[in-house]
Amino acid sequence: MNELVFFINNVVISGTVTGSIYAMGAIGVTLVFSIMRFAHFAHADMMTLGAFMVLLLTTLFPNVGAVVGLPSALLLLPIAMALTAGAAVGIDRAFYKPLRAHDVKPIVMVIASLGVTLMLQGLIRLFAGTSSQSLYIAERKDIFRFELPFDLATRNIVVTEPQIILFVFVIVAVVSLHLFLSRSRLGKAMRAMSDNPDLARASGINTNTIVAVTWIIAGSLAAAAGTLLSLDVAFKPDLSFFLLLPIFAAAIVGGVGHPYGAIAGGFVVGFAETLAVFNWAVLLRPFRDSLPEWLDLPSNLALVGTEYKIVVPFFILVAILVWRPTGIFKGKVI
Amino acid sequence: MTRKLPIRELVLFAGLLVAVLAVYGLMGAAYSTRMLVEAACYAILALGLTIQWGYAGQFNAGVMGFVALGGFCAMLFSVPTNPAFWNTELPGELGRVLLYLVAAIALVYGATKLDRLGIPKRLRTFIAIVLAVVLYMAVIGAMREVTDEIESRAGFIGGLGLPTWVGWIFGGALAGGIGYFIGRICLGLRSDYLAIATLGIAEIIKAFLKNSDWLTRGTATVSPLPWPTPGPGELGFVLARAIYLSITAVVIAAIFFLLYRAYYAPWGRMIRAIRDNEISAAAMGKDINRRRLEIFVLGCILMGIGGAALTSFNSIFDPQGYLPLNHTFLVLVMVILGGPGNNLGTIFGAVLVYIIWIMSEPLALSVMHAVTALGEGWFGWEVGGNLDSRALQARVFVIGLLISLVLRYAPKGLIPEKVPQYD
Numbered sequence: 204m205n206e207l208v209f210f211i212n213n214v215v216i217s218g219t220v221t222g223s224i225y226a227m228g229a230i231g232v233t234l235v236f237s238i239m240r241f242a243h244f245a246h247a248d249m250m251t252l253g254a255f256m257v258l259l260l261t262t263l264f265p266n267v268g269a270v271v272g273l274p275s276a277l278l279l280l281p282i283a284m285a286l287t288a289g290a291a292v293g294i295d296r297a298f299y300k301p302l303r304a305h306d307v308k309p310i311v312m313v314i315a316s317l318g319v320t321l322m323l324q325g326l327i328r329l330f331a332g333t334s335s336q337s338l339y340i341a342e343r344k345d346i347f348r349f350e351l352p353f354d355l356a357t358r359n360i361v362v363t364e365p366q367i368i369l370f371v372f373v374i375v376a377v378v379s380l381h382l383f384l385s386r387s388r389l390g391k392a393m394r395a396m397s398d399n400p401d402l403a404r405a406s407g408i409n410t411n412t413i414v415a416v417t418w419i420i421a422g423s424l425a426a427a428a429g430t431l432l433s434l435d436v437a438f439k440p441d442l443s444f445f446l447l448l449p450i451f452a453a454a455i456v457g458g459v460g461h462p463y464g465a466i467a468g469g470f471v472v473g474f475a476e477t478l479a480v481f482n483w484a485v486l487l488r489p490f491r492d493s494l495p496e497w498l499d500l501p502s503n504l505a506l507v508g509t510e511y512k513i514v515v516p517f518f519i520l521v522a523i524l525v526w527r528p529t530g531i532f533k534g535k536v537i
Numbered sequence: 538m539t540r541k542l543p544i545r546e547l548v549l550f551a552g553l554l555v556a557v558l559a560v561y562g563l564m565g566a567a568y569s570t571r572m573l574v575e576a577a578c579y580a581i582l583a584l585g586l587t588i589q590w591g592y593a594g595q596f597n598a599g600v601m602g603f604v605a606l607g608g609f610c611a612m613l614f615s616v617p618t619n620p621a622f623w624n625t626e627l628p629g630e631l632g633r634v635l636l637y638l639v640a641a642i643a644l645v646y647g648a649t650k651l652d653r654l655g656i657p658k659r660l661r662t663f664i665a666i667v668l669a670v671v672l673y674m675a676v677i678g679a680m681r682e683v684t685d686e687i688e689s690r691a692g693f694i695g696g697l698g699l700p701t702w703v704g705w706i707f708g709g710a711l712a713g714g715i716g717y718f719i720g721r722i723c724l725g726l727r728s729d730y731l732a733i734a735t736l737g738i739a740e741i742i743k744a745f746l747k748n749s750d751w752l753t754r755g756t757a758t759v760s761p762l763p764w765p766t767p768g769p770g771e772l773g774f775v776l777a778r779a780i781y782l783s784i785t786a787v788v789i790a791a792i793f794f795l796l797y798r799a800y801y802a803p804w805g806r807m808i809r810a811i812r813d814n815e816i817s818a819a820a821m822g823k824d825i826n827r828r829r830l831e832i833f834v835l836g837c838i839l840m841g842i843g844g845a846a847l848t849s850f851n852s853i854f855d856p857q858g859y860l861p862l863n864h865t866f867l868v869l870v871m872v873i874l875g876g877p878g879n880n881l882g883t884i885f886g887a888v889l890v891y892i893i894w895i896m897s898e899p900l901a902l903s904v905m906h907a908v909t910a911l912g913e914g915w916f917g918w919e920v921g922g923n924l925d926s927r928a929l930q931a932r933v934f935v936i937g938l939l940i941s942l943v944l945r946y947a948p949k950g951l952i953p954e955k956v957p958q959y960d
Contacts, residue, residue, distance in 0.1 A: 242729035244598075244736075298941050310596045310728040311944060314869070317598065318940030321866060325934025329927055444861060448737045455730070503681070504674065510748045517737040524722050524730060 206486050208351065208358045218477035219470075220366055220435060221449075223373040226469025227428035228446065229453035230380065230462050231421030237397035237460030238417045239303070241312035245294070246425055246450060247443035248323040249287060253426020254433040255327050255440070256283035258338060265341035276338040277368055280430050284423035291422030292415050294319055320443065328440050335437040338430070365434035372431060376424065377466060384462065389416055397460055445513060449476070452516040456523050458530030467531070472516050479506040479515045546952060549885060556892055567774040572895050573888075574778055574850055577785035580887035581843030582864075583871040584792055584880060589836035591878030591954060592805070593829060594812040595724070598732040601864035602739030603837050605856065606715060607708030607844030609746055609753060612696065612854035614704030615763050619695025627691060630683045637679060641672035684751040693754045701765040705845040712841025713834045715742070720833040725826050731833075739865065746856035753856060760853035785846055789884065792839065796880050801957070808832055809956075866936055867894060873943050875950050882952030897935065901928045 228246060235243040260279040268275030302315055347367070348359035384390040389412075396403040396413050404410055433439070453472045457464025484504040507514055523530065561569040582600060589595045597603075622628065648665040652658050687694060719738055723731040746753050753759065766784060769777040799805050811818040811825055819825050844864075848854055867890065875886020905928035943950070 242733060244732075298945075301945055305948075307944075307948070308594070308728070310594065310732070311948070313596060313729055313732050314873070315941060315944050317866065317869070318937045318944065321862070321937025321940065322934050323937075325930050325932070325937060328930035329934065332927055333930070444736065444740060448733070448740065451733045455733075503678075506670075506674070508748070511741075511744055513737070513740050513744060517734075517741055520734065520737065521722055524726060524734070528726050528730075 204351070204353050205358045206489055208360055209485055210481075212361055214474075214477050214481050216360075216362060216366065218474040220369060220473075221476060222470035222473025223369055224428050224432045224446075224469075225449050225453045225473050226466045227373065227376065227424045228450040229457065229465035229469045231424050232450055233454040233457065233459055233462060233465040234393075234417050234421055236454065238393065238414060239299070239312070241309040241316070242451065243421075244313060244316040244447065245319040245323060246421070247446040248320050248327070249291060249422055249425040250429030250432070250446065251327055251440060251443055252290060252323055252429070253283050253287040253422075254338070254429035254438050255331055256286050256426070257430045257433070258331065258336060258438050261338060261340050268342060274339060274342055274364065274368075274434065276430060276434055280427060283430060284426045287426035288419040288422035291418040291425075295414065295418050324441075324443065331438075331440050333440055335439040337437050338434050363435065365431060369431045369435065372427060376427065380420070380462065383420075389413075393417065448513060448520070449473075449516040452520040452523075456519060456530055458532035461530065461532045464530055464532035472519055475519055476512055476515045480509050480512055481505060546881065546885075549951060553885060553889055556889070560892060560896070567778065570775055570778040570782060572891065574782045574785060575847065575895075576888045576891035577782060577789060578843050578847035578850060579868065579871065579891050580789055580884045581785070581792065581846060582840050582868045583875070583883045583887040584789070584796065585836040585839030585843060586868050586872045587875075587877055587880065587883040588796065588839070589833055590872055591876075591883070592800070592808050592812065593832040594728070595829065595833055595836075596728060596732045597735045597833070597836065598865060599735030599737070599739030600840055600868050601859050601861050602735070602742040603712040603716065603840035604844030604847065604864045605739075605742050605746055605859040606712045607705070607841035607846075608848030608854055608859070610708035610711055610841070611701065611704040611845035611849045612753070612759050612762055614697050614699045614707060615701040615849065616696025616698070616759060618698045619691060619693065622687065622691035622694045625690065627683070627687055628694075630686070631694070634676070634679045634683050638676050641676050644672060645669045684749075687751040693751055693759075701763055701849055704849070705765075705842050708845035709838040709841040712844070713838035716834045716837025717830065720830045724829045724833060739861070743856060743859055753854065756855075756857060758853055758855040762849050762852045762854060764849060764852070781850060788842070788846065793880055793884070800880075862933055862936065866940070867891075870936055870939055870943070873940065873950060874947075876952040876954060877950055878954035879950065879952050882950055882954075885952055886950065894932070897932050898929065901931050904928070905931070 228250060231249075232243055232246050235241070235246070257276050257279055260282060261276045264279065265275055268278050271278065298315055298319055299312060302312055345364035347362050347364070349362070350359050384394060392403065392408045393413055393416065395406070396408060396410065400410070403413075449472050450469075453468035454465050455468070456471055457466070457468030482503055482505045487504070557569070557573070560572065564572075582604065585603075586597060586600060589597050645665060645668055648668050649661065651661040651664060656664075715738065719731070719734055723734045747755055749755065750757070764777075764781060766780045767777060771777070772780070807818070807823055808828060810821070811823060811828055815825060851858075868887075871886040871890045872883055873886075874890060875884070876882025
C-alpha cells in the first residue's frame with residue numbers, strides 16, 4: 204500500500220499541479236493564437252512577470268495574509284493579476300499593434316514576441332537578480348498529511364497549502380472562463396472573431412476591444428499561473444524557456460484556438476511528464492516474489508531521467524504534429 | 538540594368554572599418570583580433586540564418602542547438618584519444634549497446650509495417666508502441682550500465698584525434714541531419730510550429746550534451762581543443778589569431794560565393810518565388826515542401842560549421858556555455874538588422890552587432906556603477922550583491938528592444954535585399 208501512496212504523492216498530485224499550471228498558460232496561448240493568429244512566445248515571461256509583481260507586493264506588505272489566515276501572496280495576487288493584465292495590454296499597444304497595422308506575416312509577430320520576451324527577462328533579472336526566492340516571506344508553508352484508512356498504509360498522502368489553493372483556483376478560473384465565453388456578449392464576440400475575423404468585423408464587433416479583452420484574460424491567467432507555481436516551488440526568474448515548450452505543446456495537443464482543448468492538453472502534458480520521470484520499479488516491487496526467475500527487476504525503470512524532462516513535451520509535440528496536426532479537439536488554426 | 542555606385546554600402550562599411558580600427562586603438566591588437574575571429578564565426582551562423590529567414594521566410598529559434606552540435610563534433614573529432622577508454626573492453630561494450638539500438642530501431646520499424654502481412658492497423662499500432670516502449674527500456678538500461686562504467690573507469694570516451702576540419706565538416710553534417718528531421722515534421726505546417734519545435738530541440742540538445750558525461754564530460758568541460766592552425770603557444774596571440782581569422786575568412790568567402798551563385802540561379806528565383814507567394818509557386822508546379830526542406834537543411838549545415846569554428850576557437854567545449862541569448866538571439870539581431878536575404882548586409886550586421894555586444898559589457902558595468910554611486914550619494918540606496926551579473930542582464934533588455942525597434946522601423950534591415958528587376 205505504501206507504494207500506492209508513493210504513486211499518489213508523486214504522480215497524481217504532482218501531475219495535477221503541473222497540469223494545472225500548463226493548462227492556465229495554454230489557455231492564454233491558445234486565446235492569443237485564435238484571436239491574433241500568432242504563437243506568443245512571451246507568455247512564459249508574463250507568468251514570471253506576474254510572480255515577480257506578487258514578490259514585490261509581498262515584500263512591501265508581508266503581513267496582510269495573517270489577517271484572514273491565507274498566505275499574503277495569495278491575497279495580493281488579484282492586484283498582481285490586474286497589473287499584469289494592464290502590462291499585457293500595454294505591450295500589445297506598444298509592440299504588436301503597430302506590426303498588426305502593417306499587416307505583417309504571423310512569423311514576424313512571433314519574432315516581435317521574442318523581442319518582448321528578452322525585454323521582460325532583462326527587466327525582471329535586472330531587478331530581481333537571477334537566484335530563486337520564496338514567496339513565503341513572513342509565513343510558513345502549511346503541509347497537510349492525510350492518513351489512509353488501511354492498515355498496510357503507514358505513509359501519508361502529502362498535500363501542501365499552495366497546491367490546494369492551486370486546485371481551487373483552477374476550478375474557479377475554468378468555470379468562470381466557460382461562463383464568460385458561452386454566456387456573455389463579449390465572450391461570444393471573442394468566439395466569433397476567432398471563427399472568422401472578417402465576418403466578425405463586418406457584423407460590427409469592435410476588434411480592438413476584443414484584442415484588449417484577450418490580453419486581459421491571457422495576462423491575468425499567466426500572472427496567476429506564475430504566482431501559484433512560484434508559491435509551490437519558488438520564484439525563479441529564468442524558468443521561461445522550460446515552461447514555454449510544455450505550454451505550446453499543451454495548446455497544440457488540445458487544438459490551437461480551443462480553450463477547453465488547452466485545459467485537456469495541459470493535463471495531458473503535465474501527467475505525461477510526471478509519468479515519464481516516475482520510477483515504475485517502485486510499483487512493481489511488491490510483486491517481486493511472484494515474478495518469474497529470469498526477469499530480475501532493475502532498480503530504475505523511469506522512462507526518462509529528470510534531467511531530460513523537457514524531452515517529454517517535445518516528444519508529445521512531435522507526435523501530435525506528425526499524426527494529428529489539428530490537435531485532439533480539431534483546432535481552428537492549422 | 539544600370540549599375541549605380543553602391544553609396545549606402547560603401548558608407549556603412551567605411552563606418553564599420555572605423556569602428557573596428559577604434560576597437561584596435563582602444564583595446565589592443567590581441568583582444569581586437571579575437572573579437573574579429575568570433576565575429577567571423579558569428580557571420581557564418583548569420584549566413585545560415587539569413588538563408589532560412591531571408592531567402593525562405595523560415596524562422597529558426599534554435600540556432601543555439603545547431604551551434605552546440607557543431608561544437609560537439611569539433612570536440613569529438615579533434616581531441617586526442619583517451620587510452621584509458623580504448624585499451625579496455627569498454628569500446629566493445631559500447632559498440633554492443635549501439636548494435637542493440639540499431640536492432641531495436643529495425644524491429645520497431647518492422648512492426649510498423651506489420652499491416653502488410655494482414656494484421657489490422659489498430660493492432661499493428663498497438664504492437665509497435667508496446668514493442669517500442671519495451672525495447673526502449675531495455676536499450677536504455679543497457680546503455681546506463683555501460684555509460685556508468687565508462688564514467689567511473691575512464692572519465693569519458695575522449696576524442697578521435699583527427700584533424701580539426703574533419704570535425705567541422707561532421708558538425709555541419711550532424712546539424713543538417715537534425716535539421717532534416719525537424720524540417721520533415723514542421724515545414725508543411727504553420728510557420729510558427731517550426732519556431733516552437735526548433736526552440737525545443739535546442740534545449741534538448743543542450744540538455745543531452747550537458748548530462749552525457751561519458752560523451753562530453755558534461756559540466757566538467759573539455760579543453761583545450763586543438764586549432765586547425767598553429768596555436769598561440771607557437772606564434773603568439775596576435776599572429777595565431779590572425780591566421781585563424783584568415784581561415785574563417787576563406788570559409789566565409791567560399792560560402793558567400795556559392796550563395797551568390799545560388800541566389801541568382803534559377804534555384805534562388807524559385808526559393809524567393811515560394812517565399813513571396815506560396816500558392817502561385819505551387820501552381821507553377823514547384824514542390825514547395827521539398828524546396829523548403831532543402832533550404833532549411835542548408836541553413837542548419839552552415840550553423841553547424843559556424844558553431845564548430847566558434848567552439849574550436851574558444852578552445853573549450855562547455856555545454857552550459859551555449860545560451861539562447863548569445864547563440865540564438867544575437868544571431869537573429871545580426872540578420873534582421875543587417876538585412877535578411879542580403880548576404881553582404883548579413884555579414885555587415887554580424888560584425889557590427891558583435892562589436893556592440895562585446896563593447897556593451899564594460900559599458901553596462903560602468904553605467905551600473907555610475908548609477909549606484911549616484912544613488913548612494915543622493916538617495917542613500919542600499920545596493921545588493923551580485924551587481925555585476927545584474928548589470929549584464931541589461932544587455933538582454935537591449936537585445937530585445939533592438940529586435941522590436943528593427944521590426945517596427947527598419948523591417949528590411951540596414952542593407953536591404955536587392956530584388957533584381959528585369960524590364
